[in-house]
Amino acid sequence: MRTSVFYLAALSNSHLALAKDLQESPLSLSLNTSLQYRVGAQQHQVVITQYGILNKATVNQINETSNQAHVTQYGTNNEAALFQYGANNVVNLLQQGNNNQAHILQQGDGNTANISQAGEQTFTVQQIGNGIEVNVTFYKQ
Numbered sequence: 001m002r003t004s005v006f007y008l009a010a011l012s013n014s015h016l017a018l019a020k021d022l023q024e025s026p027l028s029l030s031l032n033t034s035l036q037y038r039v040g041a042q043q044h045q046v047v048i049t050q051y052g053i054l055n056k057a058t059v060n061q062i063n064e065t066s067n068q069a070h071v072t073q074y075g076t077n078n079e080a081a082l083f084q085y086g087a088n089n090v091v092n093l094l095q096q097g098n099n100n101q102a103h104i105l106q107q108g109d110g111n112t113a114n115i116s117q118a119g120e121q122t123f124t125v126q127q128i129g130n131g132i133e134v135n136v137t138f139y140k141q
Helices: none
Strands: 003-005 010-012 029-039 042-053 056-062 067-076 079-087 089-098 101-109 112-118 122-128 133-139
Touching: 042 056, 056 067, 067 079, 079 089, 089 101, 101 112, 112 122, 122 133
Parallel strands: 042 067, 056 079, 067 089, 079 101, 089 112, 101 122, 112 133
Antiparallel strands: 003 056, 029 042
């Protein structure tokens, strides 16, 4: 088993920097970062789009098989932590508003998590097994 962890930030549409070059800042920032990489013959994809301030997204893809993570955050102080252990797992996460937290663990093969939340929500998904699909939408009134 090989471990691949990438930290990304968009400097412009065509430049990427490692986390060691970044400093946390409360400035308003829009990021649209995309990374496709190979481990052996397998293709992995991470897409992180953030609009607002103090948003944080961490994606860990661990294994030698294809996984996809798509994170979009609008607002302030949103946090996403994704962990994918296995093959052909997909996460689509949308967080809108402020103070949302999402923690998603996929351990197994062929799992899909589609999560949309708005307005001070906290949600945890643990998919342990194969072929599990979760579709969740939360909106605070």
